[in-house]
Each structure stands twice: as C-alpha cells, then as structure tokens.
Amino acid sequence: MAPVDWSQYPQDWNLTRALVRARSGGQCECTGQCGLHQPNPAPRRCIERHSAWATFAKGRVRLACAHTCTCRPLCSNTTHLLDLCQRCHIRIDRFRHARARIATQQRARAAQIDAQHHHKG
Secondary structure (H helix, E strand, C coil): CCCCCHHHCCCCHHHHHHHHHHHHCCECCCCCCCCCCCCCCCCCCCCCECCCECCCCCCECCCEEEECCCCCCCCCCHHHEEEECHHHHHHHHHHHHHHHHHHHHHHHHHHHHHHHHHHHC
C-alpha cells in the first residue's frame, strides 16, 4: 500500500479525525456502504471496534477516518466522513483503487511506447 500523502488533507485534519472518532464511539460506522452489512429489515452497523481483535478479519481492528465523498481537495466536512475498520474501508475504496490502478497501468504503457518510439528514432 502506498504511503499517505498528508499534504492532500485539510490543515484541521487531526481535529476532524478526533470529532469523527468521538462520534463513532470507537466502533466502525459502516452500515452497509461496504456491501456486507445489508439492511434487512433495517441497516446493521459493523460490529468491529478500535483496538479489539477483529471478528471478521485477522489481527486488531484499526479504525481510520475515511472520505465517502469525491471532494477535491479533500474536505473536513464530518458528514462526508466515516470512522471505518480496515475491512469496510478497503471494500468501500475498492472502486477508487481500481480506477487509480488502471490509470497507473495506462501511464506505464504510454511511457513504454514513448521509450520504444524514441529508441527507434
């Protein structure tokens, strides 16, 4: 996993994270956005708790404050943020990660074609 580029985050990020953590009470805030906690008949909240041993994954749970918006630059609007366990966070971000992976592969292919073209010339 690539390191976090903290320069992309708002200056008040530490305060924002603390507000979201207080709201979550140390429990994952996912209520189905990840595709696992399906509402039947009502939304079910993920049961994973920060620093506890994971129920559905391996190791200890580490909640992370995650953007659910597409704001650029990244915002500090707490209604756009959820405190998520690793499992829910990865599942929610999977489409964004897939788009980034495709863009990286396309840039690599273009660079390779450009290098081959310049080598022949």
